[in-house]
Amino acid sequence: MTRPKDTQIDKTLTLGGPMPDVEIKIVNPESGQTVPIGQLGEYCTRGYHVKHEYFDMPEATAKTIDEDNRLHAGDLCSLDERGSCKVEGRLKDIIICGGENIYPEEREELLFRHPSIGEVAIVGLPNDRYGNIVGAFIRAAPGKQPDREELFAYLREQLSPQPPRTGSF
Numbered sequence: 001m002t003r004p005k006d007t008q009i010d011k012t013l014t015l016g017g018p019m020p021d022v023e024i025k026i027v028n029p030e031s032g033q034t035v036p037i038g039q040l041g042e043y044c045t046r047g048y049h050v051k052h053e054y055f056d057m058p059e060a061t062a063k064t065i066d067e068d069n070r071l072h073a074g075d076l077c078s079l080d081e082r083g084s085c086k087v088e089g090r091l092k093d094i095i096i097c098g099g100e101n102i103y104p105e106e107r108e109e110l111l112f113r114h115p116s117i118g119e120v121a122i123v124g125l126p127n128d129r130y131g132n133i134v135g136a137f138i139r140a141a142p143g144k145q146p147d148r149e150e151l152f153a154y155l156r157e158q159l160s161p162q163p164p165r166t167g168s169f
Contacts, residue, residue, distance in 0.1 A: 010084055017083040022047035025070075026079055029091055029101075032066075042091050043077040044070040076103075095124035095132050102134055110158050111136065114151065116144040 002016035010016060018024045025034050026041040035041040050071045053061040065071055076089040095102040104122035111120040118141035124132035140146050 006084075014080075014084040014086045015077075016085070018045070018085075019047075019049075022049060023070075024079075024085065026077055026085075029094075037081050038078055040076050040078050040088055043073040043075040043085065043087075045073065046070040095122075095134055097124075097127075097132050097134060098130040104134075107134065107136070107155070107159075110155060111138070111151070114146075114154055116141055116146040116151075118142065118144070 001019050002011045002014065006016060023046045025044050026039070027033060027044055028035055029042045044066075046069050050065065050069060053065070063072075074091045075087050076091055076094075077085050077087050079085050089103055089105055093104055095104060102124075104124075107122045108120050111117045111122075117138060119139040121137045123135050123137070125135040127133040138146055138151075
């Protein structure tokens with residue numbers, strides 16, 4: 001929680017630090033290992049505020065509350081060196097493509113910056129080889145005609161180098 005003496009930036013852009021008697025940690029969603037300061041991971045919390053279970057829903061409880069009684073919130077967060085937490089996305093909004101975590105919001109923001117794009121929605125599409133591939137639903141900006149190869153090249157310039165996967169970006 002933010003505190004009265006926190007900066008205006010902290011109050012508006014972060015969750016602040018943990019409340020008294022509450023533990024938080026940011027973990028790699030796949031390994032469960034705590035991530036370094038500044039790295040994105042799943043927000044987990046433990047303390048008096050965490051429910052014991054979902055009523056008559058043992059499967060949902062097992063997916064959300066681990067054996068150490070930590071609630072896995074499903075939020076993607078990072079902690080800074082002061083312990084302030086910043087929410088940066090949702091875990092459910094991840095496309096896992098061949099073991100790589102792809103965040104649709106990141107791809108959408110990049111495409112929104114392209115002058116030929118008016119609207120875009122990124123989704124995961126089932127793929128036998130990679131598990132999922134990235135699909136984009138695009139609406140052209142008024143008076144524009146997006147070019148598929150130009151968009152692929154644009155995204156490859158902006159994103160970390162990866163070998164091209166046919167039909168995905």
